[in-house]
Amino acid sequence: MYLELQKRLGGAIRSVLKEKYDLELESVPLETPPDLRFGELATPIAFELARKLRKAPKMIAQEVVAALGVVEGFAGFEVAGAGYINARLDRGAAARVIAEVSDSHPFAGEAGERMGRPASAETNLPAEQDRGHALVEHTSINPNKAAHIGHLRNAILGDTFVRLLRAAGYKVDVQNYIDNTGVQVADVVVGFLHLEHKSLAEIRALIADRELRSRGAFYQGTTSVVPQTQPNQQGASAPEAVEPIDYYCWDLYARTSQWYTSGTNEENEARKRLRYDTLHAIEHGGNETAEVAELISTAVLRRHLETMLRLGIEYDFLPRESEILHLKFWEAAFEQLKKTGVLYKETNGKNAGCWVMTRPAAAGRPGAETTDGETDEDAKVIVRSNGTVTYVGKDIAYHLWKFGLLGRDFGYKRFFTYPKHDCWISAMEGEAVHPHFGGAQAIYNVIDSRQADPQANVIQALRGMGHAAEADHYTHFSYEMVALTPRCAVELGYDVPEEDRSRPYIEVSGRKGFGVKADDLIDKLIAATRAEVDARQTSRDEAGRQRIAEQIAIGALRYFMLKYTRNSVIAFDFKDALSFEGETGPYIQYAVVRIRNIFRKGGTTAEAALAELAGLAELGLYVSGEANEDIWALWLRAGRRTQVLEQCLATSEPAYLAKHAFQLAQEFNNFYHRHHILTEEDPARKTFLLATAAIVLRELMVTLTWLGIESPEAM
RNA sequence: GCGCCCGUAGCUCAGCUGGAUAGAGCGACUGACUACGAAUCAGUAGGUCGGGAGUUCGAAUCUCUCCGGGCGCACCA
Numbered sequence: 186m187y188l189e190l191q192k193r194l195g196g197a198i199r200s201v202l203k204e205k206y207d208l209e210l211e212s213v214p215l216e217t218p219p220d221l222r223f224g225e226l227a228t229p230i231a232f233e234l235a236r237k238l239r240k241a242p243k244m245i246a247q248e249v250v251a252a253l254g255v256v257e258g259f260a261g262f263e264v265a266g267a268g269y270i271n272a273r274l275d276r277g278a279a280a281r282v283i284a285e286v287s288d289s290h291p292f293a294g295e296a297g298e299r300m301g302r303p304a305s306a307e308t309n310l311p312a313e314q315d316r317g318h319a320l321v322e323h324t325s326i327n328p329n330k331a332a333h334i335g336h337l338r339n340a341i342l343g344d345t346f347v348r349l350l351r352a353a354g355y356k357v358d359v360q361n362y363i364d365n366t367g368v369q370v371a372d373v374v375v376g377f378l379h380l381e382h383k384s385l386a387e388i389r390a391l392i393a394d395r396e397l398r399s400r401g402a403f404y405q406g407t408t409s410v411v412p413q414t415q416p417n418q419q420g421a422s423a424p425e426a427v428e429p430i431d432y433y434c435w436d437l438y439a440r441t442s443q444w445y446t447s448g449t450n451e452e453n454e455a456r457k458r459l460r461y462d463t464l465h466a467i468e469h470g471g472n473e474t475a476e477v478a479e480l481i482s483t484a485v486l487r488r489h490l491e492t493m494l495r496l497g498i499e500y501d502f503l504p505r506e507s508e509i510l511h512l513k514f515w516e517a518a519f520e521q522l523k524k525t526g527v528l529y530k531e532t533n534g535k536n537a538g539c540w541v542m543t544r545p546a547a548a549g550r551p552g553a554e555t556t557d558g559e560t561d562e563d564a565k566v567i568v569r570s571n572g573t574v575t576y577v578g579k580d581i582a583y584h585l586w587k588f589g590l591l592g593r594d595f596g597y598k599r600f601f602t603y604p605k606h607d608c609w610i611s612a613m614e615g616e617a618v619h620p621h622f623g624g625a626q627a628i629y630n631v632i633d634s635r636q637a638d639p640q641a642n643v644i645q646a647l648r649g650m651g652h653a654a655e656a657d658h659y660t661h662f663s664y665e666m667v668a669l670t671p672r673c674a675v676e677l678g679y680d681v682p683e684e685d686r687s688r689p690y691i692e693v694s695g696r697k698g699f700g701v702k703a704d705d706l707i708d709k710l711i712a713a714t715r716a717e718v719d720a721r722q723t724s725r726d727e728a729g730r731q732r733i734a735e736q737i738a739i740g741a742l743r744y745f746m747l748k749y750t751r752n753s754v755i756a757f758d759f760k761d762a763l764s765f766e767g768e769t770g771p772y773i774q775y776a777v778v779r780i781r782n783i784f785r786k787g788g789t790t791a792e793a794a795l796a797e798l799a800g801l802a803e804l805g806l807y808v809s810g811e812a813n814e815d816i817w818a819l820w821l822r823a824g825r826r827t828q829v830l831e832q833c834l835a836t837s838e839p840a841y842l843a844k845h846a847f848q849l850a851q852e853f854n855n856f857y858h859r860h861h862i863l864t865e866e867d868p869a870r871k872t873f874l875l876a877t878a879a880i881v882l883r884e885l886m887v888t889l890t891w892l893g894i895e896s897p898e899a900m
Numbered sequence: 901g902c903g904c905c906c907g908u909a910g911c912u913c914a915g916c917u918g919g920a921u922a923g924a925g926c927g928a929c930u931g932a933c934u935a936c937g938a939a940u941c942a943g944u945a946g947g948u949c950g951g952g953a954g955u956u957c958g959a960a961u962c963u964c965u966c967c968g969g970g971c972g973c974a975c976c977a
Contacts, residue, residue, distance in 0.1 A: 212917090214917075214918095214919090216916080216919075217916090218920075219919095219920060219921080220920085220921090223920075227919090227920085229918095229919050229920090229958090232919075232957065232958075235957070236957085242957075265920080266919095266920055267920085267957080267958095268957090269919085269920070327977095364977075366977095367976095367977050368976070368977050369977075371977095464977085506977095535975090536975075538975085539975060541975095544973095563902095563973095566974080566975050568975085569975040571975075573975085575974095575975075575976085575977085576976080576977050579977095633971095634904075634905070634971070634972085635971060635972060636972090637903090637904065637905090637971090637972070638903085638904090638972060638973065663905095665905075665906085665970090665971090666970095666971085668970095688969090688970095689969075689970090690970090692970095692971095714939095717939070721937085721939085737939085748913080748914090748925095749913070749914095750913085750914080752905060752906075753905095753906075753912095753913070754905090754906080754970075754971095755912095756912080760926090761912070761926080764925090764926080765939050766925090766926085766939055766940090767924085767925040767926060767939095768913090768914095768924065768925045768926085769925085769939085771939055772925095772939070772940090774939090775939055775940075776940095778937095778939095779936075779937085779940085780936090782936060782937070783936040784936090785936090786936055787936070832916065836916085840914085841914095841916080844914070844924090847924085847925090848924085851924085854940060854941065855941070855942090857936075857940080857941085858932090858940075858941045858942080859941090859942095861936070862936060863936050864936080878936090899937095900937090900939065
């Protein structure tokens, strides 16, 4: 609603300025006044024009207001302060618009359902239903250990952004890149083969056993969006629970990392050699070491998908580095890079014999402009003097593929089955019939801010190859890390050095096995919400209570990861993460439950309430006047959903929507205490109050769905 | 050395492309359940927006500088 009115007012003011002063403005700044006393929209445009027109701002504002006359949807305009132009809405008409914006079935359906592309009416984005094909890469955890809280932030940010893109009318492919041939996997392979001295057969048996006996077995083939957690103590016939494979690897990876540096100098040298020999065997493929790597990385990957599914996060495609290597993606990219002159062979200096690329110009100085014959010592090495390609090189090839510019494709195999679709994985020889991935118009890479430089290199390469449009639609969706507060680290039993205890936060480290595992946190959250639900929902059955507890726990976790803007470091603490009061997911869920209770108790429905509103004459009366300002503010916020969505997309910042949902819930709770709906004696006013609740319910449910948070039936 | 990010209430964070009296949650203190269920609400206390200079009619927001904290800058992935 807001967007449309803003456009209309901006247009009206622009044409007045054109007519009166012969000024052509790109756009008119419009803002929300600090208080409803000043109207619903305002512009400080007169201040800007004061110098140009050599007139007092107040005078300009008065002239503009006089010339504006009548604008549809607005009740009037006035000048305030030193020259603000304030606009007042025709509240009755605006309220009708807010009430009518709705999707086909806003109150029905599972809120946690995988978001398809909603009807255009829901997003209120006319004529922009098909915005093109976007590709979002997120999660991308090295498949050698359990996911931790840092990975959760990545996946939740990415998944939420996917939902926002889909809500706005984009076709979106979700990819989770799997580095199954990197050093991290090699390290765990070294651990299995050389620390634990296990054979291929033993490793295979160990993984099979863990998949059977660990919680992983319980998530397999589940039909529920959020699988039931497996209560370890219950079910006497269940086999003895055992740590899942990703937990096992978590410890082994940490042990191996330590092992590299814990021997004598000679031993350490040998161990390092072993490490790189193992890495190269894995990269090369076709040997037993590579087979071990494949087994482990696939088993751990499966666990990651299970963990993420608990949060309602699904993927469409899992491209793996092994296929990027063996399908010769790099060779194809290399040809293009040479042909376009992006890469050149260095003959002098420290990089002699390497194929290098000029780095992106630094913001401060152009720096990297190589004049002929001069050696750019700062250039980025893409192909080493021994002929092997670096990580950035492989990444360039992968991104050419993402945009459909590589001229090669993966093989595709089904890998994981979700309730409503399949997730595919790359393969040398895939299935004959498969969906097509890649060839997107816009891509978003959810990768932490430490990778800013390599990401900039890839963009630079694309631009250098002449793919300017693609480079412009390449977004490094960066975010800051999740760290632990020193107190939390101590609480977890880690040895925290004295000098670290006064720091604001301590970085999580997979290599050191230092961090909070994702599944542990989720389990802990569910246990906490379950205790609350058990205390409140005494007449509900076991399964019902468990389901509600899970919905609340996931809501709390997702909201926690979304409430911070991307570039603020989250200093993780159980106290904050396990909180269900104040600015949290459960607070918003609770508002939804409250509204549902009103309709249940009142023996009516939200749909009926909105239908009745249509028959209410003089709607404007109920949203005007001193006594109704708070209600009008609530309606106005309810009308902001698409505006907030667009803001989130424009800035790649889901936190704004999280904030919006909270503020709407907060204003509703205030309204709830001030106006008792079901005991209202004036039938017309009761209709209006019920419709108010219905609109807030609709808005909260749609917004929560976009955030990936379900609405429990009771709390 | 170069680059990026951060510094706002006791704590954790918002503050939209510069705009009207700087906001929220938590914590502290005071109140509100014969209930549309208090995972809630109302109220009080609490801020030199890290320091300084500049641009502007106007700066938490833009520029410069200094201070403090974090993270990147490999023929590692």
